[in-house]
Amino acid sequence: MESETLRAIREHATADYPREACGLIVVVKGRERYVPCRNVAVGSEHFVLPAADYAAAEDMGEVIAVVHSHPDFPAEASQADLVACEASGLPWHILSWPADDLRTIEPSGYEAPLVGRRFAHGVLDCYSLVRDWYRRERGIDLKDFSRRDDWWKSGEDLYMQHYGEAGFAVVSQDLPEQVGDVILMQLRSEVVNHAGIYIGNGQMLHHVHGRLSTRDVYGGYWQEITRCVLRYRG
Incomplete structure (x- = not known):
């Protein structure tokens, strides 16, 4: 990830704090760019990135990664993160904020257990x-x-x-x-x-x-x- 991309992610995490910030990394004319998106989730337990925002990013270039923040929480991926990462087929970058710890996960075949999974509406419900x-x-x-x-x-x-x-x-x-x-x-x-x-x-x-x-x-x-x-x- 380029330093300018990470700077933009940090700025977005700061602006949306204490809600989760979410966005996409897109390659536009050969250059990496972070595209901030809206989080339309109700409450603060998770994020929902609107399909319209994803489509707008795709119109700009090739989407190569999903980004979201974990406000006041470690950057460790949740079950919902792992499941949604698999569904997206893309790497996910998770930024713990304001701790400023960035971690990356990639699709690896993960499946949430049928018993003992944590609730996340729309992903694990x-x-x-x-x-x-x-x-x-x-x-x-x-x-x-x-x-x-x-x-x-x-x-x-x-x-x-x-x-x-x-x-x-x-x-x-x-x-x-x-x-x-x-x-x-x-x-x-x-x-x-x-x-x-x-x-x-x-x-x-x-x-x-x-x-x-x-x-x-x-x-x-x-x-x-x-x-x-x-x-x-x-």
Whole structure:
């Protein structure tokens, strides 16, 4: 990384502190350039770089790396960083600020564990867990859907709108029977906003915001908030 690029990254981290700063390194006419982008994430736990900002950077030249800061936190990559780095296919530079420690990660085949992963909306959330389980256990790549932070709070009903596009059909209102059945739940919300995968023996795999992904006995509270059960039809 060129010294001018690093200087620009530091300036951006300072300007956006205490929120995470994010941007892209682009080669423009043979020269490296740092392009600051917006962080449109709700809260300060992670960053969301808008697709429009990425597209604008691509119009300038070739995107060669993703950059973001870790305010008041070590530059060590989180699980979400490692997963998103794999998805991007690019190196990621992480700057701890104001500690000014820069570390780089690159795609290496990392996969987050199904149990014990940390929540990061849009990267490691309940639907990401459903997609990962289907890819690893069934060899099926489910369609992903764009989802902004706290979409359910504005009344968006994404699960109910899109389950058909992902290849699922409703088979029950509240009782999963086959391994792989997806349980849709309404968790402290006006719309369905949570999903789990039935893994047999009365258990489901799911990931609640603010907690690690886990296996839970399906019943009691979880059955009370269930709105329907889906089965993959392809």
